[in-house]
Amino acid sequence: MADPITLAALSALALSEGVKFLYGQAGEVLRQRRERKAAAVELPTELFESSGGTLQPDLARADELEPELRQLRQSLSEYGQGVDEIDPQDGPTVELVHALRRTLETIYRRPIVFVGESKQDDGIDLTSDASVKEVRGYVAAVRARTIRSGSIKASLRADSVEQGGQAIGLDVGDIG
Numbered sequence: 001m002a003d004p005i006t007l008a009a010l011s012a013l014a015l016s017e018g019v020k021f022l023y024g025q026a027g028e029v030l031r032q033r034r035e036r037k038a039a040a041v042e043l044p045t046e047l048f049e050s051s052g053g054t055l056q057p058d059l060a061r062a063d064e065l066e067p068e069l070r071q072l073r074q075s076l077s078e079y080g081q082g083v084d085e086i087d088p089q090d091g092p093t094v095e096l097v098h099a100l101r102r103t104l105e106t107i108y109r110r111p112i113v114f115v116g117e118s119k120q121d122d123g124i125d126l127t128s129d130a131s132v133k134e135v136r137g138y139v140a141a142v143r144a145r146t147i148r149s150g151s152i153k154a155s156l157r158a159d160s161v162e163q164g165g166q167a168i169g170l171d172v173g174d175i176g
Helices: 004-008 012-035 059-075 091-108
Strands: 124-135 138-147 150-161 166-175
Touching: 012 059, 012 091, 059 091, 091 124, 124 138, 124 166, 138 150, 150 166
Parallel strands: 124 150, 138 166
Antiparallel strands: none
C-alpha cells in the first residue's frame, strides 16, 4: 500500500481520474451495503496496477466503516464528480484521497495501487473479532510468528474457559 507522498507524484490527470473511480466505488459500496448485495468490480488497468481478479466488498466491513466512507466521499465530491481537478501538490486533499483509498482497501481486503505509483508495503491492517462458547485447550483471535509493521486489533470473547485452557486475543512471537 502506498502513502500520500507517492500519490502526489502522480500527474494531475491520472490522480483526477483515479479520484473519480474511488469516489464512484465509495458510492457503489454504500449502495451495495444498503441493498445487502455485494458485487465484484475490476480495477481499470489504465488507472491502477492490478494483480488480476476482482475486488469483492466485505459488507460487514462496509457496515463498520460506513460513517467514515460517507464523510470521505462527501469531502471529495467536487473532484469525484469532475467539477474540480485535483492538484497533486495539495497536501490536505491528497490526504483525503489516500484515506478514501485505504478505507476502500479495508472493505475490499486488497491494496489499490495507481499506475506509476511506487508499491510500498506499509504493513498489515488486520482486525480480528472472535467469539467462542467454551475453551478446553488453546484459542487465539490472532496468532502470528512475526509481525514487521502495521496495525492489529484483536478481540476474543469466551463464555467459559476450562481449567488449563488458554484464551488469548493476540499471540505473536516477534514484533518488529
